[in-house]
Amino acid sequence: MPNEFNQQIIDEFRANKGRLSGYFAKARLLLLTTTGARTGTPHTTPVGYLPDGAGRVLVIASAGGSDRHPDWYRNLLAHPQVGVDSGVFRYEARALVLDGEERERAWARAVEADAGWAAYQRKTERLIPVVALQEIGRPGPPDINASSPGEAIRLVHDVFRRELALIRGEMTNGSGGGTLGAQLRVNCLTFCQGLRNHHAGEDTVMFPLLADRHPGTAPVFRRLREEHERIAALVEDLRRAVTDATADPATARAEVERLTLELEAHLTYEEEELIPLLDAGN
Incomplete structure (x- = not known):
């Protein structure tokens, strides 16, 4: 059973499709469901994650710097197939504990993004594990936590809105040293x-x-496709800005702002036009 603090987070997370208030309002969190190493029963825990690209996210078994690994980590060692709930998307994943240079690179990115991870490591002599969760592909559309097709498209759009807002905040708060952090590049x-x-x-x-x-x-879809083309060009501009190690971080910030303006207008128009069509048969 989750403790009371975790249960409150789980309840709010599920009630609000992944959105949280207070301290965790700007955190990247997911619900991780593991199978008990001894009991074989499912256990759900809220954990922070780092995007890692290619259908993979990273979670860190810090346990707040405890000398004991968290239960969820010991569970996935015994049963590496886990459930992941982002609040919008739900999927099965394979857990892989990183080691060697791969672990060190991932850890460095995590610490660069949030120095709190390093503070946890200083509290314990155990090496804090970094675990990759690789989505297990399955046929058909993704499992979206929505009651109608219209709600599904709005929720997916909100995922993009929220992630872009997080990236904007990270660029504002974390690039004062004149470079873009490695994890911020991965996020973008x-x-x-x-x-x-x-x-x-x-x-x-x-x-x-x-x-x-x-x-x-036809005119609606012609406009939406044209907007997709403009957004694709802005996405490519952003990709170039964040992959150029010599570029001024201000360039990347400017590209994010340009993309934000275009994407917000596009998503709003698409929802106004498509949600009535998607839900017409419901």
């Missing part, structure tokens, strides 16, 4: 790839399906 590139994949899915699957069902909507 993960966001860019996710947005590209989302728009590709809309262009090839959703838009043709809705256009066939709703004659007369």
Whole structure:
């Protein structure tokens, strides 16, 4: 059973589709469900995560600097297949404990993004594990925690809005030293790839399906595709800015602002036009 503090977070997380208030309002959190090493029963724990690209996220078994590994870590050592709930997306993942140089690189990125991890390591003699959670692919559409197709598209859009807002805040607060941190680069590139994949899915699957069902909507989809092209160009500009080690961080911040303005307008228009069409049969 989760402790009372964790249960309050879990309840709020589930009630608000991953959004939290207070101290965790700007944190990247997920719900990790592991299988008990001794009991074989499921246990759900809220944990912080770091984007790692390619359908993978990293979680850190800090236990607040305790000398004892957290229960969820010992569980996944025994049963590496775990459940992941982002509040919007739910999926199964394979847990892999990183070691050697891969662990050190991931740890350095984590500490660069949040010095609190280093503070936890100083409190204990155990080497704090870094665990990669690799999504296990499955056929069909993603499992989205929504009650209707219209709600699903809005929730997915909100994921992009929230992540972009987090990236903007990280760029403002963390690039004063004249460089972009390694983890911030990963966050940006993960966001860019996710947005590209989302728009590709809309262009090839959703838009043709809705256009066939709703004659007369061609101008809407023509505009949305044109906006996808403009956003793709802005995403590429951002990718170049964050992968150029010699670039001024101000350039990357400017590209994020340009992308934010275009994307916000696009998402709003898309929701206004598509949600009524998506929910028309419900």
